[in-house]
Amino acid sequence: MSLKLGVPSKGRLMEKTFSWFEKRGVTLTRTGSDREYSGKVEGIDDVSLVLLSAGEIPRELAAGRIHMGVTGTDLVHEKLPRWEQQLEEIAQLGFGQADLIIAVPACWVDVETLDDLDAAAAAFRDAHGHRMRFATKYHRLVREFLTESGVADFALVDSQGATEGTVKNETAEGIADITSTGETLRANHLKILSDGLILRSQATLWRSRVANYSPAEKATLNALIEKFDSAR
Numbered sequence: 001m002s003l004k005l006g007v008p009s010k011g012r013l014m015e016k017t018f019s020w021f022e023k024r025g026v027t028l029t030r031t032g033s034d035r036e037y038s039g040k041v042e043g044i045d046d047v048s049l050v051l052l053s054a055g056e057i058p059r060e061l062a063a064g065r066i067h068m069g070v071t072g073t074d075l076v077h078e079k080l081p082r083w084e085q086q087l088e089e090i091a092q093l094g095f096g097q098a099d100l101i102i103a104v105p106a107c108w109v110d111v112e113t114l115d116d117l118d119a120a121a122a123a124f125r126d127a128h129g130h131r132m133r134f135a136t137k138y139h140r141l142v143r144e145f146l147t148e149s150g151v152a153d154f155a156l157v158d159s160q161g162a163t164e165g166t167v168k169n170e171t172a173e174g175i176a177d178i179t180s181t182g183e184t185l186r187a188n189h190l191k192i193l194s195d196g197l198i199l200r201s202q203a204t205l206w207r208s209r210v211a212n213y214s215p216a217e218k219a220t221l222n223a224l225i226e227k228f229d230s231a232r
């Protein structure tokens, strides 16, 4: 059996992951047509490439269906409670940096901090009869962060994309999403709370602690890690 390596199947993470491995002597290539999700690995024997959505890689690692995988810290922390028991971080890859943050309309001049938000949320509930809504796809992390920060009157609404647009569309009052350059937030007239950073994320190579490793697979894993360490 071969060691299974899961990498994002498209977009910015896929291309940068491929070049990160290439620089370390391991060539990952997509094979077949543009739309076919198959690939190969050269530069080391007995590793097979599994192309997956970045969002599914945490679950596949935690189920032991892949041995290694590349995905963002944000997705691992969101999808796997107590992730340390299931995964080990092998290397931070130095790309895909993004901050998970809380943002509110820029015109809310009285709301700069989480304390301000707590007060505004209570007033909002009194005035509107429902809780202040935050659109996000990071439900677990956001709920934990707001609750630990003492913000009581909030509700989360699901948004799987174009999250910054939900405020203009009036389906939420604020958002919790990742930002990198900040352009999307600015374009949608949103501002980050001064203490509203939930998590700093980047693309990371993980190893499953729960997958079964045959002696040969263990040897392949060690050989790969050695390659990465010697390239540092």
Ligand SMILES: Nc1ncnc2c1ncn2[C@@H]1O[C@H](COP(=O)(O)OP(=O)(O)OP(=O)(O)O)[C@@H](O)[C@H]1O
Pocket: 010, 011, 013, 052, 053, 054, 055, 056, 071, 072, 073, 074, 075, 096, 097, 098, 178, 179, 180, 181, 201, 202
């Ligand atoms: N603007 C950005 N800049 C840098 N990294 C980003 C940015 N947007 C997303 N990312 C990171 O890329 C990773 C993949 O995010 P994305 O939401 O695109 O994946 P996904 O939902 O699994 O995609 P799909 O399911 O469509 O394949 C996440 O770890 C995220 O932090």
Ligand SMILES: O=P(O)(O)OC[C@H]1O[C@H](OP(=O)(O)OP(=O)(O)O)[C@H](O)[C@@H]1O
Pocket: 160, 161, 162, 163, 164, 177, 178, 179, 180, 181, 182, 183, 184, 185
């Ligand atoms: O700070 P910026 O550089 O502007 O980047 C932030 C944007 O990038 C991501 O969206 P993505 O492009 O993945 O599209 P999505 O809204 O469909 O998730 C993220 O959800 C933000 O919307």
